[in-house]
Amino acid sequence: MTNSSLAHLQIIQPLRSAQNTEQVVARVYDLIKREELKPGDRLPPERELAKQLGISRPSLRAGLSSLISMGVLQSRQGAGTFIVDGPPTLDSEPLRLLAELHGFSYDHMFETRSILEVGAAGLAAERATGDQLATMAEEIAEMFAALKDPQQFLLHDIAFHRAVAAGSGNPTLATLVEMVSAILYERRRDTIERAHDFNESLELHRRVYRAIRSHNPDEAREAMSEHIVRAQRAFALEEKQQQERQQPKDRI
Amino acid sequence: MTNSSLAHLQIIQPLRSAQNTEQVVARVYDLIKREELKPGDRLPPERELAKQLGISRPSLRAGLSSLISMGVLQSRQGAGTFIVDGPPTLDSEPLRLLAELHGFSYDHMFETRSILEVGAAGLAAERATGDQLATMAEEIAEMFAALKDPQQFLLHDIAFHRAVAAGSGNPTLATLVEMVSAILYERRRDTIERAHDFNESLELHRRVYRAIRSHNPDEAREAMSEHIVRAQRAFALEEKQQQERQQPKDRI
DNA sequence: AACTCGAATTGGTCATAACAATTTGGGTTA
DNA sequence: TAACCCAAATTGTTATGACCAATTCGAGTT
Secondary structure (H helix, E strand, C coil): CCCCCCHHHCCCCCCCCCHHHHHHHHHHHHHHHCCCCCCCCECCCHHHHHHHHCCCHHHHHHHHHHHHHCCCEEEECCCEEEECCCCCCCCCHHHHHHHHHHCCCHHHHHHHHHHHHHHHHHHHHHHCCHHHHHHHHHHHHHHHHCCCCHHHHHHHHHHHHHHHHHHCCCHHHHHHHHHHHHHHHHHHHHHCCCCCCHHHHHHHHHHHHHHHHCCCHHHHHHHHHHHHHHHHHHHHHHHHHHHHHHHHHHHC | CCCCCCHHHCCCCCCCCCHHHHHHHHHHHHHHHCCCCCCCCECCCHHHHHHHHCCCHHHHHHHHHHHHHCCCEEEECCCEEEECCCCCCCCCHHHHHHHHHHCCCHHHHHHHHHHHHHHHHHHHHHHCCHHHHHHHHHHHHHHHHCCCCHHHHHHHHHHHHHHHHHHCCCHHHHHHHHHHHHHHHHHHHHHCCCCCCHHHHHHHHHHHHHHHHCCCHHHHHHHHHHHHHHHHHHHHHHHHHHHHHHHHHHHC
């Protein structure tokens, strides 16, 4: 609270990036909006884009770099720069950095994830399409097949939750779910090892699925809430095991 | 669904930005983590940072540009580059671009905002500190004082919601609330004009506040939910008026 | 003691060049 | 003819160096 009392009343800071960077972002924004480009398409080469905008290539690259780190673009040396395709799979860097900067804890992330996913499950119970339900069922089947393979199980776990988020029919919500989950999943991928009770996890997923399929929002919310509480416990356990494995090493 | 079936199973793409950009991000991340730098501090000059990392200035700038657009850093020509201070007031650019890219609608954003803020209100009812409650009360008083001034009213409206989000005791959640709200508020700042019933809005805010103060999570959630539904209606109305004002002009 | 102004600092931009990975197309070969 | 291979073109990646613009800060002046 050292700021002036007006500082935190601002809605959005007027101009944070350099002028040229803003220009590049606006230009890409424009290309997308005019529908000259759609996800998967290739941007004009840097040299040409720079000429179009009347700026130098290093400046252009600063702008593109922003868009890449925000997960809007993706570059492949020799091939080109592309508009990111597929579902809104946001790169989690922004949140990860903010997390570090402000000392977010995993507990807070789980709490947030719970709020988002419980909401998504409720909406999915009202709106999920047949295709989306089929995807959920399919991923559950894959999870069952992967009971002995933690890494594989985790992948289908993710896919299931993604399907639920998509089933909410709300892309904004789905994107936020993705952002928060990505950090947690990535962490978990490193710690997950031995199979604690995946059967229980599978059963909880099934319960969520059944509730959504039978269009019961309250039950879907309740089931998802319960599921995430358990997931958080499993996560905490893995963290603890991880620490115990590392501690002796560090001590020597 | 044109991708291979494995593509959307990836958790996080391994390396999206250029190598040097990654290096810069990692370096700043590191400086923050080692607590050599804290919010508000100034980064070493670009020329020196570039030398430290053994990369060129343009490359360094591409990295810094990413961090600036993610709201982690802020540059002032002649002064230096600083770590953003204050509450996690995330620049909304990332979401705004994704919104454009995937065609998010305002309705979806409101729905998402509702899920987030209802959750935040519930948590705030359990955890809000005396200071945070005082801030909420203060902002409501300011809103009352600004009943005739839409722009001013909106600012204190924002501040109130920010206080509730802070009261949740969950910075992750608060940041997401900020991201989604920023887009909606910014849009509203442009359309808000004549005072439709601000008294009703004020009363709804009071109801939320009372519920939080009396530590009643269910009532807080219910009140916030109701409030946002009304806000969405007001927003839609303003959008409609805005269109009606513009349409005749465009037609001539 | 207050003010002014210019030099130093620092971010913002540009031009050019060289490098690395991918793509593409022509030529070769089976 | 079809498959393969290699070299040239394309395109992103990085570096060097220079100059501009805004801010900062201190020496000099009033």
